Amino acid sequence: xxxxxxTESELEENPNISIEQQLTDGFSHLPVSEAxxxxxxxxxxxxxxxxxxxxxxxxxxxxYAVTREIKSVTDLTPAGEDxxxxxxxxxxxxxxxxEYTFPIQEHFEKVNAVFKDLLAxxxxxxxxxxxxxxxxxxxxxxxxxxxxxxxREAEELARKQAKFNGGEFTVDTTPVEAPAPVKxxxxxxGSFSEVKAPNTWTLIDWxxxxxxCKMLDTTKINKIVRAGGSIPGIKIIxxxxxxxxxx
Numbered sequence: 001x002x003x004x005x006x007t008e009s010e011l012e013e014n015p016n017i018s019i020e021q022q023l024t025d026g027f028s029h030l031p032v033s034e035a036x037x038x039x040x041x042x043x044x045x046x047x048x049x050x051x052x053x054x055x056x057x058x059x060x061x062x063x064y065a066v067t068r069e070i071k072s073v074t075d076l077t078p079a080g081e082d083x084x085x086x087x088x089x090x091x092x093x094x095x096x097x098x099e100y101t102f103p104i105q106e107h108f109e110k111v112n113a114v115f116k117d118l119l120a121x122x123x124x125x126x127x128x129x130x131x132x133x134x135x136x137x138x139x140x141x142x143x144x145x146x147x148x149x150x151x152r153e154a155e156e157l158a159r160k161q162a163k164f165n166g167g168e169f170t171v172d173t174t175p176v177e178a179p180a181p182v183k184x185x186x187x188x189x190g191s192f193s194e195v196k197a198p199n200t201w202t203l204i205d206w207x208x209x210x211x212x213c214k215m216l217d218t219t220k221i222n223k224i225v226r227a228g229g230s231i232p233g234i235k236i237i238x239x240x241x242x243x244x245x246x247x
Contacts, residue, residue, distance in 0.1 A: 039103065039107050040103075042103070045096070045100050050096055051096055054096065061089075064078075064082055065082065130241075133192075133194075140180070140182075141181055143178040144181070147177060150176045151176055154172065154173050155173060157169075158173050194241075195240065197239040197240050198222075198226040198239060199225045199228075199236050199237060199238055200225070201231070201235060203216070205232075207233065208233030209231065209232060210232060213231055
């Protein structure tokens with residue numbers, strides 16, 4: 001696994017390896033240490049003597065810059081010296097600033113890296129489970145639709161046989177049954193169910209699209225589609241998602 005981070009493609013390529021093991025491998029790059037679980041962060045730079053001294057020098061330079069008049073070549077020297085001093089003060093101020101901000105940024109990045117990996121893996125687990133639940137329910141819906149089709153065909157054939165044979169028919173009209181997809185599953189810790197999600201769309205015939213939608217205004221099209229409307233030349237794609245409720 002690249003960079004020891006688990007990915008969806010790697011999970012699909014290794015179906016015989018448990019997701020628990022793969023996720024554990026994915027976290028192997030995270031440092032595990034019992035030491036230094038806290039960090040000291042320096043705060044209140046306004047009370048730092050070095051910062052106070054820098055501020056005093058800056059205030060002086062502000063007054064000089066505001067009141068300064070340059071009327072001759074000799075007046076350039078003190079102005080130039082102040083510019084040099086400004087450069088030095090900037091460097092000193094940035095170094096002092098780094099003393100305060102670097103530890104914060106360093107720990108901020110490390111903390112975010114740990115939680116980013118953990119949250120990404122939870123997102124992956126959620127996506128895989130929802131995808132597989134969706135695939136199962138889609139297959140069940142397909143079986144129900146197929147059963148309904150077979151029943152309609154059997155009834156139609158029986159009707160035709162009865163018409164041909166004076167009311168008699170030999171076709172078996174016993175309905176083919178298929179269990180309806182489970183829409184809600186309750187567990188000890190909560191429940192999950194399939195709910196209607198906003199429809200999406202894809203273009204099928206540009207010539208049939210109304211002129212006011214020719215620019216494919218995504219916002220406008222989405223508004224129409226989500227409201228349950230239809231647009232010539234655009235196929236409406238029903239969509240569902242999985243909602244979880246925690247007790």
